[in-house]
Amino acid sequence: MVRDGRLLLARRSHPAELAGLWELPGGKVEPGETPAQALRRELHEELRVQAEVGPRIGVDVPLPGGKVLRAYRAELIAGEPVPLVHTAIRWVDADGLLAAELVDNDRAWLPDLLALLA
Numbered sequence: 001m002v003r004d005g006r007l008l009l010a011r012r013s014h015p016a017e018l019a020g021l022w023e024l025p026g027g028k029v030e031p032g033e034t035p036a037q038a039l040r041r042e043l044h045e046e047l048r049v050q051a052e053v054g055p056r057i058g059v060d061v062p063l064p065g066g067k068v069l070r071a072y073r074a075e076l077i078a079g080e081p082v083p084l085v086h087t088a089i090r091w092v093d094a095d096g097l098l099a100a101e102l103v104d105n106d107r108a109w110l111p112d113l114l115a116l117l118a
């Protein structure tokens with residue numbers, strides 16, 4: 001999710017091997033939802049914000065078990081994010097993103113995320 005040329009990163013609280021690493025807020029698509037609906041719901045559940053979901057970003061990242069991770073550009077429309085399920089959030093510019101310790105699965109998106117912030 002972006003606002004004013006910055007990207008929101010959220011720090012995972014669990015599981016132990018990912019705790020402390022940074023990810024893009026989001027979550028799983030539930031039955032009957034489109035990916036955009038799921039992302040809007042997750043951003044509200046996790047951060048209490050309203051967001052507008054735009055185009056896909058980057059490649060699909062396959063996860064063990066057959067699911068795939070897919071990223072979308074979302075724009076913060078209303079609300080000030082509060083980390084309800086993460087241990088912290090922060091807005092980063094390109095330098096901040098490059099310096100962040102991301103979860104491994106998100107690293108493939110780095111060039112695409114940097115392009116968003118350029």
Ligand SMILES: Nc1nc2c([nH]c(=O)n2[C@H]2C[C@H](O)[C@@H](COP(=O)(O)OP(=O)(O)OP(=O)(O)O)O2)c(=O)[nH]1
Binds near residue numbers: 028
């Ligand atoms: N939301 C999100 N999940 C990611 C990212 N990168 C990444 O590997 N994942 C993984 C972690 C989870 O296995 C899966 C979806 O995460 P989630 O937030 O819906 O679920 P979770 O694992 O935190 O919680 P649970 O309901 O499975 O216990 O994708 C990312 O950038 N954002």
